[in-house]
Amino acid sequence: MIEVQSLTQQFGETTAVDTVSLTINDGEFVLITGPNGSGKTTLVRHFNGLRTPTSGTVQVNAMPVSEDVVAARTAVGMVFQHPQDGFVAATIGADVAFGPENLGLSHDEINRRVTNALAAVNLSDREPDRIDSLSGGEMARVGIAGALAMEPDHLVLDEPFTGLDEPARQSVLEHLKTLSERGTSVIVVTHDLRDLIDCCDRVIAMNAGAVAIDCPSTDARDALSDAAVYVPPVSEPEGESEPESL
Numbered sequence: 001m002i003e004v005q006s007l008t009q010q011f012g013e014t015t016a017v018d019t020v021s022l023t024i025n026d027g028e029f030v031l032i033t034g035p036n037g038s039g040k041t042t043l044v045r046h047f048n049g050l051r052t053p054t055s056g057t058v059q060v061n062a063m064p065v066s067e068d069v070v071a072a073r074t075a076v077g078m079v080f081q082h083p084q085d086g087f088v089a090a091t092i093g094a095d096v097a098f099g100p101e102n103l104g105l106s107h108d109e110i111n112r113r114v115t116n117a118l119a120a121v122n123l124s125d126r127e128p129d130r131i132d133s134l135s136g137g138e139m140a141r142v143g144i145a146g147a148l149a150m151e152p153d154h155l156v157l158d159e160p161f162t163g164l165d166e167p168a169r170q171s172v173l174e175h176l177k178t179l180s181e182r183g184t185s186v187i188v189v190t191h192d193l194r195d196l197i198d199c200c201d202r203v204i205a206m207n208a209g210a211v212a213i214d215c216p217s218t219d220a221r222d223a224l225s226d227a228a229v230y231v232p233p234v235s236e237p238e239g240e241s242e243p244e245s246l
């Protein structure tokens with residue numbers, strides 16, 4: 001469980017996160033949406049201690065993040081945009097294996113995790129390929145695979161679908177649904193609600209650092225439409241979405 005209590009993050013005059021309290025239960029699939037600059041990324045960076053709160057607390061699995069950042073980083077996997085900044089190895093296979101290797105797992109277990117993670121992002125059998133030969137979308141998929149291979153209790157993905165083609169998007173989405181059904185909390189920060197809204201359990205919309213909407217996914221279309229957030233229909237082709245506003 002991730003519990004956020006009265007979390008505030010100030011950057012100079014800017015209040016990026018404003019007194020946010022929320023709980024994310026094990027196995028919940030949560031979308032966090034909202035306009036640019038509404039505080040989504042700053043909020044989720046607190047889930048594994050990448051930021052220090054101005055005030056308030058975050059607890060992961062009942063342990064304050066500030067008291068055990070290592071435990072929080074083990075429990076909460078993060079996938080950010082620009083994964084190339086975090087690559088540590090020359091090939092896809094070596095990079096995805098790097099995290100599990102550091103957990104001291106057996107060779108067979110590492111292989112199992114790498115194989116599953118690469119299958120989830122449609123990169124099966126690409127272990128030997130050099131990272132520096134990949135396209136942007138392929139790099140994004142390797143970044144996701146690296147986090148999946150860690151099999152964290154909670155998985156946070158910030159705009160994970162940017163640059164992914166539709167088969168890769170569907171494959172990752174299916175994998176995230178399965179993870180959540182098996183008890184992993186999945187938290188996706190996105191502007192691209194499309195079919196995600198029908199796959200998740202809950203939608204949180206932020207505005208000006210605060211939680212503006214927090215509702216079950218079944219109520220989300222009405223709630224977001226009342227708040228003037230544009231939700232494209234499921235069948236709408238890519239590229240025809242209008243920007244959302246809140």
Ligand SMILES: Nc1ncnc2c1ncn2[C@@H]1O[C@H](COP(=O)(O)OP(=O)(O)OP(=O)(O)O)[C@@H](O)[C@H]1O
Pocket residue numbers: 011014015016034035036037038039040041042043
């Ligand atoms: N390191 C920082 N230093 C100063 N201001 C920051 C920093 N990080 C974020 N901010 C500010 O905090 C506010 C919230 O930013 P944040 O990136 O959390 O929003 P977001 O909802 O994730 O936006 P986007 O949809 O554009 O990714 C913005 O006004 C941003 O400029």
